[in-house]
Amino acid sequence: MTEVQLYDTTLRDGMQGQGMSLSAAEKVRVVHALDALGIRFIEAGFPGSNPKDIELFELLASEALDQATIVAFGMTRRRDMAAEEDPGLFALADCFAPAVCLVGKTWALHLEKVTKVSREENLAMIADSVRHMRDSAGKRVIYDAEHFFDGWRDDDGYALECLRAAIDAGAENVTLCDTNGSSLPHEIADATSAVVAALGSEASVGIHTHNDAECGVANSIAAVRAGADLVQGTVNGFGERTGNANLISILPALQIKLGYECVDPESLLRLTDTAHLIDEICNLMPDPDQPYVGRNAFAHKGGLHAAAVSADARTFEHMKPEEVGNRRETLISELAGKGSVRTIAATSGIDLDDDGAAAAVERLKELEHRGYHYEAADASFELLLRREAGSYVPLFRLESFRVVTEKRADGRVETEATIKLWVGETRYIRTAEGDGPVHALDRALRDAITEQHPEIAKVELTNFKVRILDENHGTGAVTRVLLDSSDGDESWGSIGVSANVIEASWEALVDSLEFAFQPRKSDRPPPPGGRRDQAPAKAGR
């Protein structure tokens, strides 16, 4: 099996994405996650650019990694300056990282319009910098040929000269960068083949692509098939503009579909968890539709699909979800039969007999007819099953509520909710203000409940969506509210449907809190529906 080395630049190029920012400590967590996944090279940034990156390199110097090599990133020397005098190269030489990645120009247009450096001087800059890193600093050197494919289209001879300058000076790899993301797979394949043929076995060739044409992954695969043996990319495709090539999709394609050796097959099982963990560290919601690792990536509607998949998974699946640490899901929908309802109940630890399952299916149909839609509301669905199974534990009993929103003559808007309810034998009356009616109701409700159920305080509402179901009736139509909630460890969805948006919100709000409150086994596996992004639910929440 041909080996392909994966090179992660999430911590450098990935951080160019809009709104991306990680502390040094968070970056160390990312490094360990990547190391455990089997990524060979982890680019940590430039060790002299800012205090955060300096701190990161200090932290990393004392971290023990299983197999990954930390790479420091910098530029070729400045023009008219000796390599040993260049402060950037000095910082690279001085840092602990055993490998460096030097980026330099290969495209005459850039020499002319951007850096104003002659072609000869550029070649000298590349050679001097690589040689200095290699011979004086003792580093392994990767040369990133910026704008390589644009340069290749303009003047393939000069682009190749730049690569040769790096190799002759001791670079162990030259990586062809599609910096502007302009290329399509056949162009990448053609240029990479030509480079590999021209350079022979002198150096390994790498590929670095961006997703501007939505071809970042395909471009990386095309380059590998054309002879590249190193792939630079980022986790989940983070990066500026439309992002970098997504290593999370490249890895399973290369290893499972094409038989290249990138990581230990055991490590590949961590792919889904790693992708979600790094999303979480970056404070991003995992994309449910993400290839390979998204919660919908192996989702099937009930009925025919589900039956065929259990007969032979190849009928409707492009690969085994378990190989990348993901799992198959059967979406909850009107197509669901008794069998799938019982399966779902079992994975939620609910003991539902045959009659209960039949009743649940009937109830589901009736509710879906009224506009309920459980695909994104696993919590409400679990509560529905619990009611049918007789294992539903009510959190409280509502007597009444009232919400008032007033826009006063001075233009101010104020909202206040009053709620009367019973928790066990105790009656509570609470009034709260809020930014809006749902906020005020949520506050008043929690205020009433937390005295007896302080753990409810951990539950946070993270998203709120409203839709009208029959658009022909305007504001008098039926309203569907979807709420997402989280307790910091896992997240779940709930739903409410009513002609009244306040009533629908209330229903979703109550389901969200009641779901968190239901007693369940501590070893309960994540339920299907894929809403649990992380660890199984904790007992006694």
Next chain:
Amino acid sequence: MTEVQLYDTTLRDGMQGQGMSLSAAEKVRVVHALDALGIRFIEAGFPGSNPKDIELFELLASEALDQATIVAFGMTRRRDMAAEEDPGLFALADCFAPAVCLVGKTWALHLEKVTKVSREENLAMIADSVRHMRDSAGKRVIYDAEHFFDGWRDDDGYALECLRAAIDAGAENVTLCDTNGSSLPHEIADATSAVVAALGSEASVGIHTHNDAECGVANSIAAVRAGADLVQGTVNGFGERTGNANLISILPALQIKLGYECVDPESLLRLTDTAHLIDEICNLMPDPDQPYVGRNAFAHKGGLHAAAVSADARTFEHMKPEEVGNRRETLISELAGKGSVRTIAATSGIDLDDDGAAAAVERLKELEHRGYHYEAADASFELLLRREAGSYVPLFRLESFRVVTEKRADGRVETEATIKLWVGETRYIRTAEGDGPVHALDRALRDAITEQHPEIAKVELTNFKVRILDENHGTGAVTRVLLDSSDGDESWGSIGVSANVIEASWEALVDSLEFAFQPRKSDRPPPPGGRRDQAPAKAGR
């Protein structure tokens, strides 16, 4: 230039995506947006599956399209049943659509495990169905070869026989489907080349891919380069699991990068607006990092990049953003400079001078920073321009309102709104009940206004969408409300943004009614943004 026909299946396959749901009226809006973009075939669904799709076909039958052909989608006949007796084929034959797409099997594994049909019977099912549609019903026929690439890998001879059965029976196109999304671009290219060579010039060959390997776009491009001349996909890649191939990325790659002729170059300028409009109709947030059309797709960091780009855009851009209706920079504003604001004002019949345009741009930036977003809210945007131009005519002056929603001890929910306002010199106090707070407010407001402005009664609210903008703050976050309204002849959108959903709804409600009330010329053309679905506005509404 070689022509490639784009075939959109957003309304059928796209609706398989989790949580996707559109009304028949919303689907009609999508059809017009696709028609204006130049999409050749628009697949609307199966005309007999449910009341909503039946209604859609009834509506579409009387819509005038510029150039697109509506396609009805269905399956080949059932086994052991004559084509003319099959109820599915009957519905297809009976509907107005001039073209049908028939999906059928080509993979022996599916025949064996899923449909339990012999290879011979499957060929007969294909041939009979195509022939019946073509000869008896007079339809143009496209045959979708489901799981084609999996079938090709298992038994290329049989896969080809299935295609030939369709062509021999009169299909004008056979489309190769990578239904499970298992294939990579080189596999798609190889199989497509072989099919094109084997079929010769007998039929056109299409491609239908999914994004399971994050190669949906690259796979479509690979097929076209291998000889396919029809591409099936969805807007923004909507679809089940990881989505279908994204037509919004395929179109510019084929037309701008590779020189194929897909749409009128003028229509291509609508690409960004179309992608965002359809996101809005689906109540989805446009992806800022989306290739070609995302807000960040042509974003540059300041300094070196920006300077180089103004010297020569090729240095840091893979194509000209204007060619797809996008623009350089990370702009707060959706409509950027003074020039475009004046153009829009002119098409709405608003006389906006240079200072007014500058003030409107400033105001727009400020509002967009607060979460306003005018792509689907043309009415609110026109009112903004009118305010800056001094041609805004207020409909009324609000003093105050109060909305009360009460869930009583008997379980009933009641909502009541009281409103105090001035129309001209007259003060009105009105109270109304409603199904929900917006409904109650709308009723009370109309009740107060119609005495002096009876024409307002014609305006109907047709849709209402709510989204939270900063998802990290749950119910305390900023809420954006989008309202669609119609007077029976045309429809328009308005927007409100506030921490309070009632306040945001109120704002959108007022814009909706005030827009209808503004005096305008009878010959005003529909404004850009494609929100006017029907005739130009009438005078004196």
